[in-house]
Amino acid sequence: xxxxxxxxxxxxxxxxxxxxxxxxxxxxxxxxxxxxxxxxxxxxxxxxxxxxxxxxxxxxxxxxxxxxxxxxxxxxxxxxxxxxxxxxxxxxxxxxxxxxxxxxxxxxxxxxxxxxxxxxxxxxxxxxxxxxxxxxxxxxxxxxxxxxxxxxxxxxxxxxxxxxxxxxxxxxxxxxxxxxxxxxxxxxxxxxxxxxxxxxxxxxxxxxxxxxxxxxxxxxxxxxxxxxxxx
Amino acid sequence: xxxxxxxxxxxxxxxxxxxxxxxxxxxxxxxxxxxxxxxxxxxxxxxxxxxxxxxxxxxxxxxxxxxxxxxxxxxxxxxxxxxxxxxxxxxxxxxxxxxxxxxxxxxxx
Numbered sequence: 001x002x003x004x005x006x007x008x009x010x011x012x013x014x015x016x017x018x019x020x021x022x023x024x025x026x027x028x029x030x031x032x033x034x035x036x037x038x039x040x041x042x043x044x045x046x047x048x049x050x051x052x053x054x055x056x057x058x059x060x061x062x063x064x065x066x067x068x069x070x071x072x073x074x075x076x077x078x079x080x081x082x083x084x085x086x087x088x089x090x091x092x093x094x095x096x097x098x099x100x101x102x103x104x105x106x107x108x109x110x111x112x113x114x115x116x117x118x119x120x121x122x123x124x125x126x127x128x129x130x131x132x133x134x135x136x137x138x139x140x141x142x143x144x145x146x147x148x149x150x151x152x153x154x155x156x157x158x159x160x161x162x163x164x165x166x167x168x169x170x171x172x173x174x175x176x177x178x179x180x181x182x183x184x185x186x187x188x189x190x191x192x193x194x195x196x197x198x199x200x201x202x203x204x205x206x207x208x209x210x211x212x213x214x215x216x217x218x219x220x221x222x223x224x225x226x227x228x229x230x231x
Numbered sequence: 232x233x234x235x236x237x238x239x240x241x242x243x244x245x246x247x248x249x250x251x252x253x254x255x256x257x258x259x260x261x262x263x264x265x266x267x268x269x270x271x272x273x274x275x276x277x278x279x280x281x282x283x284x285x286x287x288x289x290x291x292x293x294x295x296x297x298x299x300x301x302x303x304x305x306x307x308x309x310x311x312x313x314x315x316x317x318x319x320x321x322x323x324x325x326x327x328x329x330x331x332x333x334x335x336x337x338x339x340x
Contacts, residue, residue, distance in 0.1 A: 001255055003247055003339050006240045013237050025259070025333060028307045057270035059260050068259040068333060070270055072237065 082144035126154035135161035
């Protein structure tokens, strides 16, 4: 491996840009690729796309023998809109699963250091906070406030992003009303269909701890290429 | 498991800056109950110093020895360790897995 390959990986990581190092195991030939290079590599294309999406390094069979695809994806992030009770249990779970968690809630009574120690707390309105945040393919987005004034604008930003998971708390009825409001804002039904709602896998969760577990399970399922509970 | 940590690679740059000769070993395939996932890396220098892990201790010794040859020759090697393999048992991969490890020189230029 050349030093410049390692340096490129470091700068990709700093910019949160997914990358992979391909090594042809027989010849030792090596190159670094990014998502936009995959189209030019049809014989490996599908396997490469899947390796990057599922964050799974693996050997692929190419025309010139086995190719090791070493995936270097940026670290996972989770953005939680709503410094609510469920979020207090979700934060430690997500942190254990290697997510860098940010809580956004303009209500300072909720978003307090005391309730959320050791986590990024942003007490701005979510559409403002998210404009600078850059929701990307390695970010999960959760709207948990139940309050349309806070959740709706945040969902608008999330639906325009590449976030790999978008979930919103609320019953089927609450979600149906939310869909109506988002449609009225001019968001397409196809985009709205990306929202996982009611949020979380259906494990019959009772109380905030179990709801946090069901959310974490669904985010994991989607990250790993399983379907989750909906949309 | 998440993404492979780039901390090993970042250490590798530091070692190169110090003028050390460096090889990188990477788990490229596993079968059965391999102790470290694909993508795990071990950094080795020509004095036998190492950082990281490719097997949680089972085959590191053998990989480090091979890395010496890789650094000397400048040619990468693909190593395989498994339970059917007498060497594998000797190096202690008795946990029932097979792993393939790619060992390559890390070149400053």
